[in-house]
Amino acid sequence: MNQSYQKYTAADHEMWRKLFDRQMAQLPAIASRAYLEGIEKVGFVAEHIPNFIAETNPRLQALTGWSVEVVPGLIPHQEFFEFLAHRRFPASTWLRKPDQLEYLEEPDMFHDTFGHVPLLTNQAFCDFMGDLSRVALRFMDVPEAIAQIGRLYWYTVEFGLIKEDGQTKIYGGGILSSAGESEYCLRDAIPKYPFDVRTLLNTSYHIDRYQDHYFVINSYEQLYRSVPDIEEILTEMYLAVG
Numbered sequence: 001m002n003q004s005y006q007k008y009t010a011a012d013h014e015m016w017r018k019l020f021d022r023q024m025a026q027l028p029a030i031a032s033r034a035y036l037e038g039i040e041k042v043g044f045v046a047e048h049i050p051n052f053i054a055e056t057n058p059r060l061q062a063l064t065g066w067s068v069e070v071v072p073g074l075i076p077h078q079e080f081f082e083f084l085a086h087r088r089f090p091a092s093t094w095l096r097k098p099d100q101l102e103y104l105e106e107p108d109m110f111h112d113t114f115g116h117v118p119l120l121t122n123q124a125f126c127d128f129m130g131d132l133s134r135v136a137l138r139f140m141d142v143p144e145a146i147a148q149i150g151r152l153y154w155y156t157v158e159f160g161l162i163k164e165d166g167q168t169k170i171y172g173g174g175i176l177s178s179a180g181e182s183e184y185c186l187r188d189a190i191p192k193y194p195f196d197v198r199t200l201l202n203t204s205y206h207i208d209r210y211q212d213h214y215f216v217i218n219s220y221e222q223l224y225r226s227v228p229d230i231e232e233i234l235t236e237m238y239l240a241v242g
């Protein structure tokens, strides 16, 4: 699919600017360094919606070999993991309207693009998503395993926190694209647990409100190195013979 960039109106660019400025007023102090550097590396600015073909993808390709692939909205699991396994990040292009500043039932382009794309400049993070997706594709016929991989994806790519220089920072795209949750998740009163594969595979989540708790990684390499463990656990659970 095509981004149909010329279809974005002045009001759409204005909405992007508003959302961009609102997030960037708070993220420099609380977002992961790799994410903040990624904003610069992919060339995202407040003034206009990123043009994937002309601006974003050539930069991503040169940095990590990944690219943004336009999709109509939520897509089936198999298609989703196939995109990621082939280093393509599926992103929708519709943008929320002024009355949807806070709450969305479905991810829009601000979430998909602003929330996720900057971290596609980090090789270890990209390799984690690619490898996790290859594991998911092995388990496509086992809905329970896909649900468990979904939890892992949720608590990392969407709602993950990372320890950097002794401080807890945000790298999950679901948080980074939400003004309210960016502030909420780092409050002292909200439980935060160390990243642990078995725990994540067995922890359910909410899609309709802020999370009850968050999981903290020590590095993107830790995520990448966890994939063989994930595969081994799921293989034992679902594919072991005898």
Ligand SMILES: [Fe+2]
Pocket: 107, 111, 112, 115, 116, 158, 173, 174
């Ligand atoms: Fe997302």
